[in-house]
Amino acid sequence: MAYETPNFAALLPALATDLVVEERPIPVPGPGEVLVRNHVIALNPIDWKRQSWGFLVPSYPAILGTDHAGTITAVGAGVTTLAAGDRILGFPDGFLTGIASHSAFQTYTVVSASLATKLPTSLSFSSAATLPTAAAYATLALFGFLGLPLPTTALPTPPTGRGILVWGASSSVGALTVQAAAKLAGLTVIATASPAHHAKLRGLGAAAVVDYHSADVVGEIVAAAAAAGVEIAYAVDAISEAATLKPTVEVLGKFPGEGLRLVHSLPWPADLAKPEGWSVAQVQGEQAFGERKELAQWLFSQNLGKWLEEGAIVPGAHRVVEGGLGGIQSGLNELKAGKVSSEKLVVEV
Ligand SMILES: NC(=O)c1ccc[n+]([C@@H]2O[C@H](COP(=O)([O-])OP(=O)(O)OC[C@H]3O[C@@H](n4cnc5c(N)ncnc54)[C@H](OP(=O)(O)O)[C@@H]3O)[C@@H](O)[C@H]2O)c1
Structure with missing residues (x-):
């Protein structure tokens, strides 16, 4: 299959080092999973904490990131609710599993179809990316x-x-x-x-x-x-x-x-x-991928899209950090310095 762009990732080479952007293989979705061409990735305080303290990072180099929004480019066996071309937000389980392809800080991310939400047409990728962890x-x-x-x-x-x-x-x-x-x-x-x-x-x-x-x-x-x-x-x-x-x-x-x-x-x-x-x-x-997985699936695959359509849940403000994947480090530095107030930092990829 031909992809529009190679896969680049913001890699964490070792504990408490800066992220570096490197090319990686384009991952293949397994059964029940979808491959997403990310358009916007959001940053969370938990990302700099994992980078600085090694929390839930089983090996290096690692890829961090939990929140992404983009377009599905391929679906794995057994996926019936989502299709190539769908606009989605996702909550990939690399946070718990440590699987690099299941993390957000890269061009393509594999996410379970049950932890992805199809976006209302009026919702931008930037607003959508602010939502999964929260x-x-x-x-x-x-x-x-x-x-x-x-x-x-x-x-x-x-x-x-x-x-x-x-x-x-x-x-x-x-x-x-x-x-x-x-x-x-x-x-x-x-x-x-x-x-x-x-x-x-x-x-x-x-x-x-x-x-x-x-x-x-x-x-x-x-x-x-x-x-x-x-x-x-x-x-x-x-x-x-x-x-x-x-x-x-x-x-x-x-x-x-x-x-x-x-x-x-x-x-x-x-x-x-x-x-x-x-x-x-x-x-x-990480409980969303383990002991509370059914509740997370209930949220992402059955309800979040509906709540967004109905306006029961409204995404918060976001600010784009320039530099794409290469800008993630400066965004994490800002979060670590405690300088961010009531807005989500996102990067466009
Ligand atoms: N364990 C996990 O899996 C997990 C997952 C998600 C989040 N978290 C943790 O939950 C925390 C919140 O994450 P987040 O992404 O929601 O943060 P965030 O959006 O970056 O939070 C920034 C906001 O925190 C508010 N704030 C700072 N100090 C405060 C205080 N003493 N009292 C009340 N508000 C205060 C500020 O409010 P004002 O502008 O109003 O002053 C600021 O707008 C972080 O510590 C994060 O690591 C943990």
Whole structure:
């Protein structure tokens, strides 16, 4: 088969080294998989963390990257739901398996057909590429670990009268969690973010947004819940540092309840006591390819496309980093420096 371009990859040669662009063989999709000619790749904080710390990198050279959007160029045996020429976003499992061809930072990526979403015609590749990790995280947090009922009815889901705190709501994970909680789970969302993002987050479905820099952030969250007429039953901390988990735990402590209530995105900080009496869980992207695979498949192959069509889920802002695959390193450096606020960095390939 003739391909329009060779496959180039942004390779990680060794732990904590800079990415280098090299030509690689064009991969072949196996049974149940599709080969995607990537047009846009999105960068996540987890990418620089894996690059710097070797997290889930079994061998070198490695290819990182979890979020991509492009056009299917070939389908493997048994794929009936997708075809060559389809525009899709994908969540490839190289994050867990370490298989280089199943990662995003290259021209062609192999992804399971069950972890790909056909795009509405109005959705650009750039907006689509911002979604996979954030949508997977929000879905696992709400419908996996917090055990909320899967949305089945016409959207939006009717209000349940229960509240959820989403800390770090302007992050890509946070903004997807706000939308899914408000529109798909029927929860009243109290969010935290810098003031510049408050109006946007209310537009995405948050009932109230509190500035996390405030000296009395816990009191303001509790007051916002009272004003909205709800008790906060759950919390998702999309940032999950000691400085964010501590006030999140304090807020939940004001609303006695049982069961699994708090989901965090990074390992529990060693210098912070874990709350007792109600349980906490960490959502990790790799669970989407292992213990929570069925839920991820439910998201990508059956629901995300529908939610995008209906406008229940709206992609966040993005900024193109120049240089294509060669620009990924500077984008990761920006993320590592903590300079990115409420926008996803993407590269065009
Ligand atoms: N384990 C996994 O598999 C996995 C998967 C995905 C993400 N994560 C982790 O989850 C975190 C979020 O990822 P992301 O991609 O969503 O991040 P992101 O979009 O890059 O997050 C940037 C935002 O974080 C907000 N923020 C920073 N410090 C904050 C604080 N103390 N309180 C509230 N908000 C704060 C800033 O909000 P303002 O502009 O409003 O100040 C900024 O807009 C990262 O640490 C990432 O590594 C882990």
